Amino acid sequence: MSTILSLESEIDRVGRLAWSRLDNMATRRETVNLQHWTAYFAFDVVCTLGIGGPLGFLEQGIDVQGIIKSIHDLFFMSSILGDIPGQMAWLRNPIAQALSRLAGHTSSSAGRDFATWLFSQVQDRMQAPSDPERHPDMLDHFISMKEDDGRSVDFPGVVVEAGNLIGAGADTTSAGISSVLGELVRHPEDYKAVQREVDEVYARDDFQAHGTIDYKTAEKLPWLSACVKEALRLTPSIVWQLPRHVPEQGITIDGHYIPASAVVSLSPYAANRDENVFGDDASEWNPGRYIAGNKGVTDEYVRNIEKFNTTFGYGSRTCIGRNLALVETYRFVAEFCHRYDVTPVNAAAPYRTISQWFVVNKDFNVVLQRRQSTKE
Incomplete structure (x- = not known):
């Protein structure tokens, strides 16, 4: 976490642009699709930390080069066909491609725009001369990696690492942020409670170092923290199965022996709603x-639900981007609630959630109003 916190100033830079764009839309009373704008924020943060600067999602207010759509198309196709042995071959079948286009999907180009852009970014950096004036980023780290035998990682290896960072790290974070905001919009009493907590902090600290509330302060706010945890529990960014290989000696789970040749998996969405862990109201x-002490909640119960929460995976394979995702989520949600009152366009159903390995909260349309007490 200390490494991520040392980069908060870079996140601040992206955040300032996000608030400027959202402030302008609030002033004009425009409809804001929070699915899009949380994605623009998360992608610009990851690009800033990963490849040395934002790609321009927030600046332009669009899906630059169709990268987000390209990633979504890739996951849509692979998450469905990838579960059916042999079916990925259909992606290259001309008849299947024609039928897919008729149905409104472009399977032949799924992920292509993202891959083309990523290849060029990695290639340009690997061929560029070293620049001592440029602050090292994560792409520099990937390029400097060594194989077990001491050889430098080759071009495909760097592409894979960079693709995992940007392709998986941004979308899942934006899904998490929009899920938290979505639950708060659906539960306005909790939205107001979070506003009160953050307002109290701003009343005693002007956050000169960052300009907006920092992560260490935000995560200590009890109701904000509880709402973030609960939203990510109910709608983890990845809802499909997380596979694991069975050990060589096999394994027995709940009285059932599973041989070494098998692959086991579980869905964080299902595991996080286990009534044996979370209680009768798990869903x-x-x-x-x-919050221990709240309506009979015990310390033991809180420790237990924290222990068995699988939002970011579990055990040795816990998501390596967890800390960055949490810093972005806490800071964005806290500042958003402090800054705006929100009116959903569709109060009965503020958004709809679809699953394509990770969550996408679609049609999350709201109208923002800048709170009088926070206007500069």
Whole structure:
């Protein structure tokens, strides 16, 4: 976490642009699609930390070069066909491609725009002369990596690492941020409670170092923290199975022997709603479950639900981007609630959630109003 916190100033730079764009839309009372704008923020943060600067999602207010759509198309096709042995071959079948286009999908180009852009970014950096004036980023780290035998990692290896960072790190974070905001919009009493917490902090600290509330302060706010945890529990960014190979000696789970040749998996979405862990209301919104002493909640219960939460995976294969995702989420949600009152365009159903390995909260349309007490 200390490494990520040392980069908060870079996140601040992206955040300032995000708030400027959202402030302008709030002033004009424009409809804001939070699915899009949380994605633009998350992608510009990851590009800033990963390849040395934002790609321009926030500046232009669009899906630059169709990269986000390209990633979504790739996951849509691979998450469905990838579960059916042999079916990925259909992606290259001309008849299947024609039928896919008729249905409104472009399977033949799924992921292509993202791959083309990524290849050029990696190639340009690997061929560019060293620049001592440029602040090292994560792409520099990937290029400097060594194989076990001491050889430098080759071009495909660097592409894979950079692709994992940008392709997986941004979308999942934006899904998490929009899921938290979505639950708060659907539960306005909790939105107001978070506003009160953040307002109290701003009343005693002007956050000169960052300009907006920092992560260490935000994560200590009890109700904000509870709402973030509860939203990510109910709608983890990745809802499909997380596979694991069975050990060589096989394994027995709940009395059932599973041989070494098998692959086992579980869905964080299902595991996070286990009534044996979370109680009879496991599928219901209840941020108070994370606060000991609240309506009979015990310290033991809180420790237990924290221990068995699988939002970021579990054990040795916990998501390596967890810390960055949490810093972005806490800071964005806290500042958003402090800054705006929100009116959903469709109060009955503020957004709809679809799953294509990771979550996408679609049609999350709201109208923002800048709070009088936070206007500069």
